[in-house]
Amino acid sequence: MKKIGVIITCLCFSSTVFSQLKSPKQEQKFTTTNKKITVYTTAEKSNLKLTATDNLVFSASKQPLETETSIFVEPSKKFQNFIxxxxxxxxxxxxxxxxxxxxxxxxxxxxxxxxxxxxxxxxxxxxxxxxxxxxxxxxxxxxxxxxxxxxxxxxxxxxxxxxxxxxxxxxxxxxxxxxxxxxxxxxxxxxxxxxxxxxxxxxxxxxxxxxxxxxxxxxxxxxxxxxxxxxxxxxxxxxxxxxxxxxxxxxxxxxxxxxxxxxxxxxxxxxxxxxxxxxxxxxxxxxxxxxxxxxxxxxxxxxxxxxxxxxxxxxxxxxxxxxxxxxxxxxxxxxxxxxxxxxxxxxxxxxxxxxxxxxxxxxxxxxxxxxxxxxxxxxxxxxxxxxxxxxxxxxxxxxxxxxxxxxxxxxxxxxxxxxxIRLNAVRISSAVSRSSLLSTSFLNADGTIATIVMNQTDNEISYNLIIASQKTQVKIPAHAIQTLVY
Missing domain, CATH: 3.20.20.80 (Glycosidases)
Structure with missing residues (x-):
């Protein structure tokens, strides 16, 4: 709960570490190309406990509808460091x-x-x-x-x-x-x-x-x-x-x-x-x-x-x-x-x-x-x-x-x-279209993203994970939490 020494050094006196982060060097842009999404799930009234429940891929996304539930992730919008x-x-x-x-x-x-x-x-x-x-x-x-x-x-x-x-x-x-x-x-x-x-x-x-x-x-x-x-x-x-x-x-x-x-x-x-x-x-x-x-x-x-x-x-x-x-x-x-x-x-x-x-x-x-x-x-x-x-x-x-x-x-x-979410991660923009779900996302130093999704309702919910023009579709059980790693 690991490069702790590096984290400590970075956190000492920087005036920008905890505001929106912009690295002075050119960062590689996150892409969904060839990305596989592994879904881990814990759910009430089941045997699912941090269990890998799905392996998904991204496909083309059109304008989402109001009748759909969607999570929108924008990896280029970065916020606080994770310690x-x-x-x-x-x-x-x-x-x-x-x-x-x-x-x-x-x-x-x-x-x-x-x-x-x-x-x-x-x-x-x-x-x-x-x-x-x-x-x-x-x-x-x-x-x-x-x-x-x-x-x-x-x-x-x-x-x-x-x-x-x-x-x-x-x-x-x-x-x-x-x-x-x-x-x-x-x-x-x-x-x-x-x-x-x-x-x-x-x-x-x-x-x-x-x-x-x-x-x-x-x-x-x-x-x-x-x-x-x-x-x-x-x-x-x-x-x-x-x-x-x-x-x-x-x-x-x-x-x-x-x-x-x-x-x-x-x-x-x-x-x-x-x-x-x-x-x-x-x-x-x-x-x-x-x-x-x-x-x-x-x-x-x-x-x-x-x-x-x-x-x-x-x-x-x-x-x-x-x-x-x-x-x-x-x-x-x-x-x-x-x-x-x-x-x-x-x-x-x-x-x-x-x-x-x-x-x-x-x-x-x-x-x-x-x-x-x-x-x-x-x-x-x-x-x-x-x-x-x-x-x-x-x-x-x-x-x-x-x-x-x-x-x-x-x-x-x-x-x-x-x-x-690993040390050196940074939180990125993540928003949900409906209040039935909660979500947050972090970009790890190795280039992977962890998106956590939580469902507190009594119903299974299907939702889209959308990044730019790409999406995948996921189902989350009632009273469950998922981590999507991609």
Whole structure:
């Protein structure tokens, strides 16, 4: 979830990488001549799971009719670079993984990180200290150690670091890894508690900035390169678990005066800083406040966001992602967390959970997002472990009583993107003539195109895939997702 080094170099300081791309060299024009289309399908009420279901060819296309459903792809119209798809290796995921047999561990690693045997994850998120998806709250320092003299990541060496290393190895030796803190230590906070919100006390701004550098250097010493860090996971949510509140102004000033300069001073200035790392609802205000300050903005790669704004009873705010991208096209966008909440073991195969992933991924990519990261890669048969009872779904669960792995439909829906959109890809123009289908398309560096098509209706749909004067005709089952590779 691989030429990561090349991607990182390209993303560092280019002001055009995340706007419409135009290469200075002459690019070879995409042609449908002699192109074969392989169709991969996952569908409800069937055995189709990332299954190759058709091999098609292009033929001449006339003006499509209003009575037809068509997808129009224009490869010459290029947009944002793609930096990967992946999930989070939390303490919970690592603890459950350690309980699996060696055979099941290998199966699990291949399922996520092997390009051929699995779905080819290329992104990895992990936590700085504990989160709710840890068996307990813990810290890398002794409480009250403002000089960080007791700093140690020994806690992570038992479960988390070994799993991260195996994931990197299975992925071919490289994964774009980024990190996020859930809370500073209690003594650094206004509420003297790592849980239930509170704010970082001004006298500990420098101590906390130093903490990031300690963590990054410690992980890199372990052989885990760190691509970047967010400032704070969910900085506007007072949670029953590890949490800390930053207003937009507080996050801006912490980055401008402490985190950015400290990373630079410690020779970590190449690490990407991700702001917000919270829901789509307030992301525009956060972007406006922070990006309007050039002294803060110069340190920032872009914005991370989650999908939980639906807690209020409303619909996903996909359009806010587009509005941030339109306003600040030189900044990156990264989906940093999403999961299906409220675990229920009778709903392992509940299809709308998978369709939630497909809908979000297509919309987020079409609105300018560069990469997409799921939450826990693995949880147990209770939706944990979680030290505050906030149990959730993962794409794969392990029944620790039987030792079996349980693959949910969400795993396959994510795979329709992660397996076929490769690093160095660029999103291209893709539009649908009817709302019964959703679609997005990416042009890979090898010249192939991956077009993802999703059908949320109760009916099979026939549609045209049209590129210039060429087309092919495809059928997609009810409640299905397809990837067309050509």
């Amino acid at each position: 990967g798809i992946g999930g989070a290796i939390t303490d919970a995921s690592a603890e459950v993984f350690a309980k699996l047999s060696k055979e099941k561990q290998t199966e699990f690693l291949n399922a996520y990180y092997d390009k051929q045997k699995g779905i080819g994850y290329s992104l990895l998120r992990t936590t700085i200290q504990s989160s709710d998806f840890s068996s307990e709250s813990y810290s890398y320092i002794k409480e009250g150690d403002k000089d960080l003299k007791t700093f140690s990541i020994d806690h992570d060496r038992q479960f988390r670091i070994p799993l991260i290393k195996q994931a990197i190895q299975t992925a071919g030796g490289k994964l774009t890894t980024y990190v996020a803190p859930w809370s500073p230590n209690a003594f650094m906070k206004s509420n003297n508690d790592v849980l239930r919100g509170g704010t970082l006390l001004p006298e500990y701004y420098q101590t906390w900035a130093n903490f990031y550098t300690k963590f990054i250097k410690a992980y890199e010493k372990e052989g885990i390169p760190i691509w970047g860090t967010s400032t704070q996971n969910e900085p506007m949510a007072v949670q029953t678990w590890e949490s800390c509140i930053y207003t937009a102004e507080a996050e801006r000033d912490f980055i401008k005066n402490y985190l950015g300069p400290t990373l630079k001073k410690e020779n970590l200035g190449n690490k990407k800083i991700i702001i917000w790392d919270h829901n789509r609802d307030l992301m525009n205000q956060r972007a406006n406040v922070i990006y309007s300050d050039p002294e803060a903005a110069k340190y920032i790669w872009g914005m991370g966001f989650h999908w939980y704004e639906t807690w209020s009873g409303g619909l996903p705010m996909f359009h806010n992602v587009r509005k941030v991208h339109e306003a600040y096209p030189d900044k990156g966008l990264l989906f940093t967390e999403g999961c299906v909440e409220r675990f229920d073991d009778t709903k392992y195969q509940f299809w709308p959970n998978a369709e939630r992933y497909g809908t979000a991924m297509i919309n987020d990519f079409n609105n300018g997002t560069n990469g997409w990261t799921d939450w826990n890669i693995l949880l147990d048969q209770k939706g944990g472990p979680n030290h505050v009872g906030n149990f959730c779904f993962a794409p794969i669960h392990a029944d620790t009583a039987t030792g079996e792995l349980i693959y949910t439909p969400s795993y396959y829906y994510i795979g329709h993107f992660s397996k076929f």
